[in-house]
Each structure stands twice: as structure tokens, then as C-alpha cells.
Amino acid sequence: MKVTVVGAGAVGASCAEYIAIKNFASEVVLVDIKENFAEGKAMDLMQTASLNGFDTKITGSTNDYSKTAGSDIAVITSGIPRKPGMTREELIGINAGIVKEVSSNLIKHSPEVTIIVVSNPMDTMTYLVHKTTGLPKNKIIGMGGALDSARFKYRLSEALGAPASDVDGMVIGGHSDTGMVPLTRLATRNSVPVSEFISEERLSQVAEDTKVGGATLTKMLGTSAWYAPGAAVSGLVQAIACDQKKIFPCSTLLDGEYGLSDLCIGVPVVLGKDGIEKIVEIDLSDAEKAKLQESAEGVKKTNGLLEL
Numbered sequence: 001m002k003v004t005v006v007g008a009g010a011v012g013a014s015c016a017e018y019i020a021i022k023n024f025a026s027e028v029v030l031v032d033i034k035e036n037f038a039e040g041k042a043m044d045l046m047q048t049a050s051l052n053g054f055d056t057k058i059t060g061s062t063n064d065y066s067k068t069a070g071s072d073i074a075v076i077t078s079g080i081p082r083k084p085g086m087t088r089e090e091l092i093g094i095n096a097g098i099v100k101e102v103s104s105n106l107i108k109h110s111p112e113v114t115i116i117v118v119s120n121p122m123d124t125m126t127y128l129v130h131k132t133t134g135l136p137k138n139k140i141i142g143m144g145g146a147l148d149s150a151r152f153k154y155r156l157s158e159a160l161g162a163p164a165s166d167v168d169g170m171v172i173g174g175h176s177d178t179g180m181v182p183l184t185r186l187a188t189r190n191s192v193p194v195s196e197f198i199s200e201e202r203l204s205q206v207a208e209d210t211k212v213g214g215a216t217l218t219k220m221l222g223t224s225a226w227y228a229p230g231a232a233v234s235g236l237v238q239a240i241a242c243d244q245k246k247i248f249p250c251s252t253l254l255d256g257e258y259g260l261s262d263l264c265i266g267v268p269v270v271l272g273k274d275g276i277e278k279i280v281e282i283d284l285s286d287a288e289k290a291k292l293q294e295s296a297e298g299v300k301k302t303n304g305l306l307e308l
């Protein structure tokens, strides 16, 4: 299993590290445009192999895509992150050009690749990768919901005074400060609806804190987060590489599912060796449907800024 990670910055390197530590891939190739940067990150990570006990071979390349040839999975993290006070949508001007170029380069050398898109604004960048590569829709996956759901579980665990491992919950919709739809109605603590333990008011606060999870960290760190994003990407890569058939909310091209079409947005999907093997349509309440619809309108507005 060969995995390419484009962008050896904060998220790309974190993602490569988690993939290596989980020890399921034979090879990870890091690519960056900055001279010797990916090579340096790869060397630093390889020097953790004996310490962390993994056999994955990590190499780096300065924009030489021949080194990525035959990749099974590629992750696109190249592009600029936001600074405090910015929205993800404001990154489109620079990141669209980068994502377009990177995805074209990837498929030249790996025509069968499955691409996971991370660069923001992620739902729109995922749509752009469809338009650029023409890959089948099961092979293009946007990562946002896996991270947002992890943040939802973190906030739920805080509110419940319970470990995150005792909590389950999912966030669908666009990966934006206003577009996320945390499914509070379906969140559980060890199979018991969380509404049995906390008030509606507290649950609404959990949902609001979840939606601004990325912005909150950007304000604290001066740039956006990387540990949880890297871990979330590694979970998607592992599900595909190991054919796990796990459900994650991912941004995928919709064609009538949830009453939406011609956009990529976060909905639950089954991930396995063929990438997105199924889009799972769950019964949403009228209020949840309305929120998803509103979120989709936001994503479509951002898609409208693309020069296709």
C-alpha cells in the first residue's frame, strides 16, 4: 500500500506520522514545493521508526511526482491555512490553483489513485478535484466530517463528564464555521441518548462549540490545527487501505441523495477498498434537513467562485 501526502506542512506531516505509527502502509511519500522540506520531514519521521516501532518507509520529494507513481491513495494538504479572524472560504483564491495543479500531477503518475482532499475550503476543493481529474466519484473523498465528529465527541465528553470513548456522535454538512450540522438528536453515551444526561440548552452549546472548533483553535494557535486533522485523515486512509467498511461522514459528490446534487458535502459513507462504497441515507428530522439544505446553499455559493 503506497500513500502519497502532498503538502509536508503541519497537517501533512501529522497525517504521515499517524499513518506510520498505525503501521498498515508499506510506503508514504511526502511531497512539498519547498526545496528539501518534504525530504527533511521524511528523514525526521524515519528517525522515529525504531522509537515508535513501525516499518512504514517514509520518503520525501520536492515536487517530483515521478516518486509518487503507483500510489493507491493520495492526500492533498497543500495550500495555505487560515489565520485568526479568517474564514476557510477566504482561502479559495490561493488554494484552488494549488489543488488543481496538484491533483493533475497526481493522476498523471497514479491513474488509479483514490484522493483524499484536506485543503480548504475543503468541500469546494473536493468538487474542484472532480472537475480537474474526472476520477470516478467513489475515488474522491473530502475530509472534514471525521474531524468535526471527533471535536463533537470531545465537547460532548466535556459536557457529560465522560470519556470520549464512551460517547458517539456525528457531524454532517459543509466543513465551515456556519455549515456544520452536529446531529445532537442521535448522539449517545454508551447507547443512551445524551439528552437523558444533559439539558437541551447545554446540548445546543455543545453544537455551537463544535461548529467553531477550527476557528477556536486558529485563534489560540495563530494558525489552524494539525494533530486531530492528521489523525482524522489517517483514519480514512486506514479504512480504505485495510478495507474496513467503516462509516465516516465525508464530503462526497451527491447525485440526488439527501435531495442534493452537483456539490460535494459531508454525509455518512462506508469506506473500504473501493473508496466510498456507499452513501448512507439516514432519516433526518425536518429541522436537520433544513440545516443541511442551508449548508448546501453555502457550499454552492463558494463553488460558484471557482473558475471551471
Ligand SMILES: NC(=O)C1=CN([C@@H]2O[C@H](COP(=O)(O)OP(=O)(O)OC[C@H]3O[C@@H](n4cnc5c(N)ncnc54)[C@H](O)[C@@H]3O)[C@@H](O)[C@H]2O)C=CC1
Pocket: 006, 007, 008, 009, 010, 011, 012, 031, 032, 033, 034, 037, 077, 078, 079, 080, 081, 082, 091, 095, 098, 101, 102, 117, 118, 119, 120, 122, 143, 144, 147, 175, 223, 224, 225, 226, 229
Ligand atoms: N479539511 C480539514 O479538516 C482541514 C483542512 N486544513 C487545511 O489544510 C491545509 C494545510 O494546512 P497546514 O498543513 O496547517 O498548512 P502548512 O502551511 O503548515 O502546510 C502547507 C504546505 O503546503 C505546501 N505547498 C504549498 N503549495 C504547494 C504545492 N503547489 N505543491 C506542494 N506543496 C505545496 C507548503 O509549502 C506547506 O509546506 C490548509 O488549507 C488548511 O486550511 C487544515 C486542517 C483541517
Ligand SMILES: O=C([O-])CC(=O)C(=O)O
Pocket: 081, 082, 088, 120, 147, 175, 213, 214, 215, 218, 224, 225, 229
Ligand atoms: O479551521 C481551519 O481552518 C482548519 C480546519 O479546517 C479545521 O481545523 O477544522
